[in-house]
Amino acid sequence: MAAEVSSGTKDPARADKVGADDYLRIVDIRKEFDGFVAVDDTTLSVRQGEIFALLGGSGCGKSTLLRCLGGFEKPTAGKIYLDDQEMNDLPPYERPINMMFQSYALFPHMTVEQNIAFGLKQDGHKRDAIARRVDEMLTIVQMTKFGKRKPHQLSGGQQQRVALARSLAKSPKLLLLDEPMGALDKKLRSQMQLELVNIIEKLGVTCVMVTHDQEEAMTMAHRIALMDSGRIRQVGTPDEIYEQPTSRFAAEFIGSVNMVNGRIEEDMADYVTIRSPKLEHLIHIGHGVSGFEGQEVSFAVRPEKLSIGKTEPTQPHNKAEGIIEDIAYFGSHSVYHVRLANGTKFMANFANMQRWASESLTWNDKVWVSWGENAGVVLTS
Amino acid sequence: MSGRTQRWTSWAILGLGFAFLYVPVLILMVYSFNESRLATVWSGFSFKWYGELLRDKQMLSAAWISIKIAFLTASAAVVLGTMAALVMTRMGKFPGKTLFGALITAPLVMPEVIIGLSILLMFVSLGQMVGLAPKGIASIWIAHVTFTLAFVTVVVSSRLAELDKSLEEAAMDLGANRIKVFFLITLPIIAPALVSGWLLAFTLSLDDVVISSFVAGPNSTTLPMKVFSSVRLGLSPKINALATLMILVVAVAAFIGWWIMHRDEKRRKLDMQMAAKEK
Numbered sequence: 259m260a261a262e263v264s265s266g267t268k269d270p271a272r273a274d275k276v277g278a279d280d281y282l283r284i285v286d287i288r289k290e291f292d293g294f295v296a297v298d299d300t301t302l303s304v305r306q307g308e309i310f311a312l313l314g315g316s317g318c319g320k321s322t323l324l325r326c327l328g329g330f331e332k333p334t335a336g337k338i339y340l341d342d343q344e345m346n347d348l349p350p351y352e353r354p355i356n357m358m359f360q361s362y363a364l365f366p367h368m369t370v371e372q373n374i375a376f377g378l379k380q381d382g383h384k385r386d387a388i389a390r391r392v393d394e395m396l397t398i399v400q401m402t403k404f405g406k407r408k409p410h411q412l413s414g415g416q417q418q419r420v421a422l423a424r425s426l427a428k429s430p431k432l433l434l435l436d437e438p439m440g441a442l443d444k445k446l447r448s449q450m451q452l453e454l455v456n457i458i459e460k461l462g463v464t465c466v467m468v469t470h471d472q473e474e475a476m477t478m479a480h481r482i483a484l485m486d487s488g489r490i491r492q493v494g495t496p497d498e499i500y501e502q503p504t505s506r507f508a509a510e511f512i513g514s515v516n517m518v519n520g521r522i523e524e525d526m527a528d529y530v531t532i533r534s535p536k537l538e539h540l541i542h543i544g545h546g547v548s549g550f551e552g553q554e555v556s557f558a559v560r561p562e563k564l565s566i567g568k569t570e571p572t573q574p575h576n577k578a579e580g581i582i583e584d585i586a587y588f589g590s591h592s593v594y595h596v597r598l599a600n601g602t603k604f605m606a607n608f609a610n611m612q613r614w615a616s617e618s619l620t621w622n623d624k625v626w627v628s629w630g631e632n633a634g635v636v637l638t639s
Numbered sequence: 640m641s642g643r644t645q646r647w648t649s650w651a652i653l654g655l656g657f658a659f660l661y662v663p664v665l666i667l668m669v670y671s672f673n674e675s676r677l678a679t680v681w682s683g684f685s686f687k688w689y690g691e692l693l694r695d696k697q698m699l700s701a702a703w704i705s706i707k708i709a710f711l712t713a714s715a716a717v718v719l720g721t722m723a724a725l726v727m728t729r730m731g732k733f734p735g736k737t738l739f740g741a742l743i744t745a746p747l748v749m750p751e752v753i754i755g756l757s758i759l760l761m762f763v764s765l766g767q768m769v770g771l772a773p774k775g776i777a778s779i780w781i782a783h784v785t786f787t788l789a790f791v792t793v794v795v796s797s798r799l800a801e802l803d804k805s806l807e808e809a810a811m812d813l814g815a816n817r818i819k820v821f822f823l824i825t826l827p828i829i830a831p832a833l834v835s836g837w838l839l840a841f842t843l844s845l846d847d848v849v850i851s852s853f854v855a856g857p858n859s860t861t862l863p864m865k866v867f868s869s870v871r872l873g874l875s876p877k878i879n880a881l882a883t884l885m886i887l888v889v890a891v892a893a894f895i896g897w898w899i900m901h902r903d904e905k906r907r908k909l910d911m912q913m914a915a916k917e918k
C-alpha cells in the first residue's frame with residue numbers, strides 16, 4: 259500500500275512550522291486501576307505545534323492517558339517526556355501543561371477575568387502584566403465584553419472560550435483538551451471546532467485532545483491515534499486513517515465501510531486477487547500487498563468509492579449485482595443499500611447532484627455496484 | 640371523590656399536621672405575654688415577664704455562658720468537621736475508611752445520655768491519671784464539640800461530594816498547590832455549607848441539656864440547664880418569655896442559614912436564564 263498520502267495539516271503553510279518530531283514522548287505508559295488495565299503499554303510521539311487527537315470509543319482509556327499527561331493520574335509504569343524533560347514525578351502544578359476540562363471547570367466564584375488570571379497569579383507575575391495578558395487572551399477568544407461576568411452568566415459556547423483562554427494564558431508547552439465539544443450542542447460544535455483550531459494554530463501551541471467523535475478528530479487534528487481497549491491501534495493523519503486503515507477495527511470505527519472476507523488467490527508483485535464466498539466475481543487489487551496465497555483477509559471499501567448503475571460494468575472483476583433495498587437521503591448525497599442474491603449488503607453513496615443528471619434509481623431496481631482496483635484496502639488483522 | 644374535595648382533604652391534613660407541630664409553641668408564645676402569674680389563666684397582655692427576665696441576673700449569666708459555649712463549639716466543630724469531611728471525600732481509599740466514616744457519624748444516633756456519661760468518665764479518669772481535667776465551660780465546650788462535629792461533618796462532606804472535582808484539578812493544573820487549592824477554590828465554594836454547619840452546631844449546642852448536665856461544674860450552668868431546674872420548682876411565665884426569645888433566636892439563625900444556601904442558587908438560576916436568552 260504505497261499510495262501517496264497528502265499531509266493532513268489543516269494549514270498547508272504550517273507543515274514547515276511543525277518542529278521537533280518527538281516534542282512529547284510517551285514511552286510504554288501503563289495505567290492499572292486495581293488490576294484493571296486502562297492504558298496498556300502505550301508509546302506515542304507528538305510533534306511540536308501539532309494538534310494530536312486520541313480517538314476511541316467509551317472506556318478505551320483515552321481520558322486516562324490524557325490525565326496521566328496532566329499529572330492527575332500516576333502511571334503504573336512508563337515515562338512521559340515533554341521537550342526532553344521527564345514529567346513523571348512532577349505534580350500537576352509544576353508541569354508546563356494546561357488542560358481544558360470537559361466540564362470547563364470554571365471557578366464559579368470568580369469573574370471571567372479572575373478565572374483567566376488565576377494561573378498567572380500562581381506564577382507570581384506583576385499585577386499590570388497579568389491584566390495585560392488577560393486582556394490579550396480575552397481578545398483572542400473574542401470575549402472582551404464579558405470580562406466582568408461570572409461563569410454562570412455565560413452561555414455554553416462562551417464558557418468554552420473562557421476555559422480555552424484560561425488554559426492558554428500561561429503559554430503552556432502542551433495544551434490538553436478533554437472532549438472539548440462534549441458540552442456543546444451540535445450546531446455550535448462545528449463552528450467552535452474550526453475556531454478552536456484557528457486559535458491553537460495561531461498561538462502555535464502543541465495540543466493533545468481526547469474525543470470519541472471521529473468527525474471532530476478528523477476536522478480538528480493533524481494526526482490521530484485510534485485507541486481500543488487501552489491500546490493504540492493506528493496513528494496517522496486523518497487521510498491516512500480514513501483511506502488506509504490497517505485493521506478491521508480502524509476501518510469500521512471511522513466512517514462507514516463495506517467489508518467482505520475472503521482468501522488471497524493470486525499474490526503478485528503488482529496485483530492481488532481475492533476470492534470471496536460472498537461475491538460471484540473476483541476482487542482485484544491493483545498493487546501488491548504484504549500477504550501470501552491462501553491467506554484469510556478482509557477487503558474494505560468506502561461507500562463513496564462504489565459506483566452504482568443499471569448496466570453491467572465491462573470489467574471482469576470488482577463488481578456485484580443486487581437490488582436496491584433502501585435509500586437514505588442525506589441532503590447532499592444519498593446512501594443506497596444494495597442487497598446481493600446471497601444476502602450480502604453493500605452501501606454506495608451517490609451525490610444527489612449527480613443523481614438528477616443520470617438515470618434515476620429507486621427501490622427494488624436491479625443494479626450493479628462496482629469499484630476501481632485501488633478503491634479499497636486489504637486487511638489482515 | 641371529586642378533585643375538589645380531594646384537594647380540600649389534603650389541605651385539612653396538612654393543617655392538622657402543622658397544628659400538631661406548632662400549636663404548643665404558639666400557646667407558649669401567647670402566654671409569655673400573659674399578665675397573670677398563673678401560667679394557664681389569661682388575665683391580660685403585658686411585657687411584664689420579659690422585664691423580669693432581664694432583671695434575673697442568674698438567668699442572664701446562664702444565657703451568656705450558653706452563647707459563649709455555642710459560639711466556641713460551632714467554630715471548633717466547623718474546623719474539625721471540615722477536616723474530617725476532607726479526609727472522607729478527598730483522600731481516596733485508605734484502610735479503615737469505612738470504619739472511620741461510621742465512627743465520625745455515630746454520635747448522630749448515639750443516645751445523648753451515653754455520650755454525656757462517657758465524656759464525664761473520661762474527664763474523671765483524666766483528672767485521676769494526670770490531674771488535668773477540663774473544668775466548667777471548657778468541659779462543656781469539649782463535650783459539645785464531640786457531638787456537633789458529627790453533624791458538621793455530614794453537612795460539609797455532602798457538599799464536598801457534590802463539588803465538581805475537576806474544579807480542584809483545574810486549579811492545580813493552573814499552578815496552585817494543594818493548600819492554595821483548598822483556600823482559593825474549595826473553601827469559597829463550600830462556604831455556604833460551612834455557614835449552615837456552623838449555625839447547626841450553634842443551635843445544637845445552645846439547646847443541649849443532657850450532655851451539659853453530665854459534664855458541667857458549679858459555675859457553668861447553661862441556659863437550658865437553668866430553665867430545666869427552675870421549671871422543676873414550678874412553671875413561671877418568665878420561662879415562657881425566655882422560651883419565646885430562644886425560639887426567635889433559633890428561628891432567625893435557621894432562616895439565615897437557609898437564606899445563605901438558597902440565595903446563591905436562586906441568583907445563579909436567574910443569571911443562567913438571562914445568559915440563555917441573550918444568545
Ligand SMILES: Nc1ncnc2c1ncn2[C@@H]1O[C@H](COP(=O)(O)OP(=O)(O)OP(=O)(O)O)[C@@H](O)[C@H]1O
Nearest residue numbers: 291294296314315316317318319320321322323470
Ligand atoms: N479512577 C478510576 N478507578 C477505576 N477505574 C477507572 C478509573 N478511571 C477510569 N477507570 C476505568 O478505566 C477505563 C478507561 O477509562 P477512561 O475514562 O480513560 O475512558 P474513556 O476512553 O475516556 O471513555 P469515555 O469516552 O467514556 O470518557 C474505564 O473502563 C474506566 O472504568
Ligand SMILES: [Mg+2]
Nearest residue numbers: 320321322468
Ligand atoms: Mg473520557
